[in-house]
Amino acid sequence: MWNSLPDFGTGVLHAIVLLSAYTIAVALAATQGASRYLRAARAGAYATGAAVGLAVFVLAYGFLSHDFRISYVARYSDRTMSPGYLFAALWGGQDGSLLWWLFLSAVAATVCVRWLGHRYRELQPWVIVVLMGNLAFFALLMLFASNPFALQVGGTPADGAGLNYQLRNFYMIIHPPSLYIGFTSATVPFAFAIAALITRRLDNEWIHATRKWMLFSWLFLAIANTLGMLWAYEELGWGGPWAWDAVENAAMLPWLPASAYLHSTMMQERRGMLKVWNVVLITLTFFLTIFGTWLTRSGLIASVHAFAQSGIGIFFVYYMLIIAVVSIGLILTRLPQLRSEGQLDSALSREVAFLANNWGLMSIMLFVLVATVWPLLSEWLLDRPASLGPNFYNQWLPPLALLVFFLMGAAPLLGWRHTSRAALLRALRIPVAAALVAGVAWSLKGAEWGFPAWVKMNTIYAGEFGQRLAYVAGFYPLITAVLVVFNVVVVAQEYVVGVRARRRGAPTESWPVALYHLVGKAKRRYGGYLVHVGIALMMLGFAGRGWGVDHESSLKPGQSVQVEDYTMTYVGPRRVVDTEKTAILAEVDVARDGQPLGRLTPAKFIYAASPGQPSTEVARLSSLRDDFYVVVGMINPETKLATFQIHVNTLINWLWIGAMIVVLGAMISLWPEVLLERRNPFAYMKLIGGTASTAVFAFAMGFAVLSGGVSGGQLALAEDGPTRVDPTTMLRTGTVGIRNDEERELFSSLICMCGCPRESLETCTCDYAHERRSELRAQMAEGKSIPEIQAAYVVRFGDRALAVTPNEGAQRLVWVVPGVAIAAAAFGVVTLARRWRRRDQVKQREEAQTQTARTAAADPQQEAQQDAVLNRRLDAELEELDS
């Protein structure tokens, strides 16, 4: 087993299984309270973590030393790759990404065990059992289905196949680790929840323990999704950041219950409410990380990101079953201990806003989940293939999202327990006025500014229903923008009011000092508000796509084209070559309102490993108003004629700015209490680590904003080497020509049936899609209507060929089922709130009776003295609470 490096790696996987099993066994014994077993379990957890590290280092060594005996190394690297990409190849394929997942899970487990120290002694053994169980699952998965150390079956090749060029991108190097960090760190809150359920210690102890872990997981999921959007925006070259792809959805789904939990946990901490709900949210978050992985890797749902179909899906099904059965079983048996202690004092309270917010977030999650798996469900249950493209989500989801967005703005205006009507109206005055002014101004002047109040949307259904849906959807960008103003003003007002209140208590403090102290004393609250601002700005970035302009043009050197305020002049092509690729750059000069802005170099990269698939390298010029985004489609080597796709992506950069603010806000909430804790080297290291990670991720996203105009052609390239381009052919892969809105509507409604994963004819760049578009254009030229052409396409290719399943028969279930569930949940929330409100009234009566009885029985003078003492102590404790 140990006579070669690959065998050694496989041996280490065996050792991980044994070590985790040993640690589980010892931790189980430790549940009975013997501290030596607990010490043994902790050391076992460290040993398991170190073994996982060893496995990763062995594989990394395999990559760096080009050990092509290892099949995974041969498939995902070659000798030309730089050490950075060789390291990134660790998670470039399925086997390695599972090992990387295991590694990050082990890091989370080890850090958790270290952080636990001697705290939470009753919970700790069970936490270790769950964490080690998770590691054991992934190690067994690799041993049985996806061994990254498996030998190359056909002997050792002289060179490897190399990493897919689409993964050779800065964001793709850091996106998967961020996503996996988000996924794997969700294991820790889950482990605590299970431990609390098993030990029946369901008070706030475990909630305190998990809050920061969940926030950490949430933060990395947010960062990962943003980096994924950046990658899609920069690398895929279709002009947008999010396409509601199954894998994108899978990455977003756990983020929604995690967001809900971060709000509802405050209700348990402060009021002892929503105990069952919090356990459910944590379990659901973890479950969805596994579910998303299963979706991505089972090959059941096609996606541009999905790994190849493999046999590991069934292992994930078993694992999900175990998680579901254990979690549901424990929750059901612990229901009496999970009863809510609190009551609702008023309908005008933050508690109610949080309840509504949780309902909204979970409704979005349910809707996205159903829509993501609908193609599977439709085929299994209705025996009819179905597809749901981005237009479906873009027209159905915004009402829910905008409601949650409104609640996000309204909740900070409400106080805990009770807010008087007058106070609420006073707090609403400025934000509502600002939003109204913005809305009116936008409606009147928007078209003049390039942001019309209503924008035309593609219809997704034939008939009046589809037209009405599209008509209403045309207002979503405007409504979003108005709510952005509302949200940002609310947060600004909260900061101003907070600083003013603080300065009333400490008049000598200047505004900046008061702000510093205000945020420092309530990091969670004000960090959270900053996250709200970030999300509002991200929403603005998404909404801006509605006002974007797409244009296509073919130019000869020296010719210009005008798009909105921009003038683009094609200078000519240039060719550069390095060891791994030939780059064909199209140099263009861009000016805005006559003022030169600079030269861009959109490009096609032709990699030696895949010469038939030139990659599209986008170039863009960024400003706060828009992105001038250029993709070069074809360059004729003879005539130098080039075709360009030009997108003016309005407000898109607010997406990245918003993401940076989200990171900043979350980091403020997470900021360690280093000055209040022990001041030792480890605490300072923690502080430095936190600062460094904030800086790194802020830089990563800042880079995206500041790197406008930087094309992929700026990698180190040698000038004018020998070209590998056949001069008789045209470079044409990677672009889609769309001439008008009618074409866009038709192409976006149909799926390319070439075998591309779920891509519509609007975005698919393969030859097959080109041919289909030609045919469809011919049909349009013959005067056929869009529904007629769609019907003919479906007759030819089947139901799966429609980008959005038709709104007929059982296919309506795709929106009816989540709709009914969401309405039922809303009814449930209202019923729950009313019950809590009644309970509050009963409790108040009981308290009043008890108080009366005590007053009658006690000596009034002695009672008053005792009360005065208690009041003084209480004031002292309140004073000390945040100091």
Add this chain to the structure above:
Amino acid sequence: VSARSWIAVVAVLATALIVGIGIWLGAAMGVLALGALALVLVLAFLWQSIAALFGQGDRLAEESLWLAVPSGETEQKRAVLRALKDLAFERNVGKVNAEDHALLAARYREEAKRLLRQEDTQAQEWTRLAEAHLAEQHSAEAHAAAADAPSTVGGPARTLLLIVVAGAGLAGILGGMGGMGASTAYAQEAPGGGHTWYQRPADQSVVEAALPIGTLKVELRGAQGQALPQQPMRLITTHASISQGTSTTTRDLESDAAGDAQVEGLGFGSSNEYKVEVLHDGGRFMSAPFQLSDQSGQRVRLHAFKTSTDLRSLLVGMQGSCSLTFKEGKLQVDHLYEMVNLGDHAWVANAPVAVPADAVAITVRSEMATAEFVRQGDGLVLKGTLGPGLGRASFSYQIPLLGSSAQDFVLGVPPRLAQMQIAMEAGPGMALSVADFSPAQWSQSGDGRRILVTQGVADSSALSALRVRIEGLPVPPRWRWLVTGVAAMTVALGVASLLYLQRSQRARAALKEERLLELRDARNALVLELRHLDAERDAGSVGPASYQRMRDEMMRALGRVLKQMETV
């Protein structure tokens, strides 16, 4: 502090060593050094774990002190205090009016005071216990009794049985396929051997200076070069448009009495590509694709032949090659067939080719020829027209590897196969055998990989389905089931230990004993701290107020520990 310092020193040294190795010997060696460090850590922590399990190693007083930390009971108070604090903040920022604030604050203050009273009651008990213990200890010391020494965990029954288990593709088809040995072999068997084979006249596509720009002249000829008049033809144009991508149009033509047809006004340049197709006697014949020059017209000569579907009457043979490569649990099988037609009749083919039942990812590649493999049902069919001369067709599929060290399968091949070569990428210990083929020989592929090559030549009739056997395939780790079993047993043992510890009186007694020892450690550590505090007060380094506050806290902690000792 001492242990942490050591850890810090060792960590810094190890980091420096690894960085040094990385710089001097390269990144790969640096990573290997990290691996070595990880291995050392695995062994060290495992040793520490086993030592702790068997009661070896010191328990830190710090660990015991955590037993004195309140947990659940303070949470409720903290929540009420937080509620009051929030309320005050919200009053300050105007979210709650004075009336509501007064009402709610009064309620929460009442609740907080109730909890404080409850805490006081508990604290009084804890302090009483602590005072009693201190007094008792003081008295015992006064009588020269031995002070409690910090104990280490004794040796309660070892209930847990410890199980320690340390524990190119071939990049296309092989070279050397250019020769037509197969056709020679076939020719020797052909009836009437010895005579001269039919020489197919070459199709032509040449720039014709005499023709105007944009003009195409098609000359349709028969097998002997005779003109074929009044034959319908089609001109297929593939237009690569900048804005619309690729589109295809067709135009019908007909040969005149001289067998010619002429088209004018065609587009030229690289964006237009043309082919001429003719349907003749049930067969389909096509010219090679061509583009028009921007200097003059183009002349294309195309030959059409009489056809037959009866293979027995035709001089058709094939030479095949098959490449076997391994891709993520599957065997990739790529077939390529060179077809030769030595007669003057074209073969209108419709020949099925079987593929293995479990084959997946069946792909046919278009070679722009008139005869090619197409999918039909679960298998493949060679369809189209093979005119005199050479043709080429290919297909591929994948066969799942079953996980055993040897695998057999049958390769279906097209008819009239005279020679077949099979090459497989192979590692050491692997073997390839095909029934009736020569023993496989080791060779090297174009990309430098080791391959096994075998071939078979038809003696009297064409090769039919080929039975292939591969041996020496790497199998999944053979220890995995054993390891899984041991791991499952270990966990089961952990569960058994848990149940034993819960139910066995002896085990519970041992656990109680251990818990008591731990609590005693905590108690002793707290008593020691109280003495240090007294000493510091006497030395004047702690003021009276601080002293009192710290003493109260420590006395409560001591009380909590003593209460737990009582409970145990």
